[in-house]
Amino acid sequence: MNAAADLAQQSFEIEIFDIRDIPAYDQDSEEAGFPQEAVEFKKAISNSDGLLFSTPEYNYSIPGVLKNAIDWASRPASCSPLNMKPIAIMGGSAGMGGTIRSQLHLRQVALFTNMIDMKKPEILVSKIQDKFDKDLNLTDDDLKLHLKKFLLSFEKWISIFKNDHISKKYKSCLK
Ligand SMILES: Cc1cc2nc3c(=O)[nH]c(=O)nc-3n(C[C@H](O)[C@H](O)[C@H](O)COP(=O)(O)O)c2cc1C
Numbered sequence: 001m002n003a004a005a006d007l008a009q010q011s012f013e014i015e016i017f018d019i020r021d022i023p024a025y026d027q028d029s030e031e032a033g034f035p036q037e038a039v040e041f042k043k044a045i046s047n048s049d050g051l052l053f054s055t056p057e058y059n060y061s062i063p064g065v066l067k068n069a070i071d072w073a074s075r076p077a078s079c080s081p082l083n084m085k086p087i088a089i090m091g092g093s094a095g096m097g098g099t100i101r102s103q104l105h106l107r108q109v110a111l112f113t114n115m116i117d118m119k120k121p122e123i124l125v126s127k128i129q130d131k132f133d134k135d136l137n138l139t140d141d142d143l144k145l146h147l148k149k150f151l152l153s154f155e156k157w158i159s160i161f162k163n164d165h166i167s168k169k170y171k172s173c174l175k
Pocket residue numbers: 056057058059060061092093094095096097098099
């Protein structure tokens with residue numbers, strides 16, 4: 001995600017949102033009131049033109065922390081900033097799978113939450129530990145080039161689906 005943010009700098013800005021501190025979702029907690037961390041996450045999504053996910057793979061799926069953040073953002077359904085949000089997905093794993101199964105699960109979640117997921121190109125990075133140096137700089141030239149193309153495609157994807165009417169509607173119901 002840091003590498004993408006660096007590469008995107010010239011044409012658009014990527015703001016990285018840390019989802020680790022969002023409390024665990026359940027419907028009773030929602031009825032008791034949204035935690036500030038979830039409100040901030042919803043606001044950040046609402047104020048963005050698109051959402052770029054970067055995920056590892058945990059037990060053939062997305063990490064619980066990511067699912068939890070999406071669950072909060074999707075509530076209440078009538079006020080979900082995920083609705084009609086253009087999204088793109090990247091992922092990397094230490095093995096050969098390159099997060100293929102977790103990305104498929106994320107696309108399934110995108111289906112119900114009505115996010116508009118870019119299908120191609122994909123970013124599935126296998127053996128990710130060989131593609132960065134010890135300071136986490138992206139050193140693999142092929143991946144760098146592919147990431148640039150991916151970001152350009154995402155920019156186009158956003159421009160196709162950017163819908164001010166919908167984002168205004170969801171902004172107006174933020175808590
Ligand atoms: C609980 C857990 C489950 C994992 N499951 C998978 C898996 O299903 N497929 C895979 O390729 N790697 C799996 N891994 C390895 C992770 O992809 C690897 O540890 C990843 O780099 C973790 O990223 P993070 O440090 O950002 O959480 C798993 C790791 C953990 C901790």
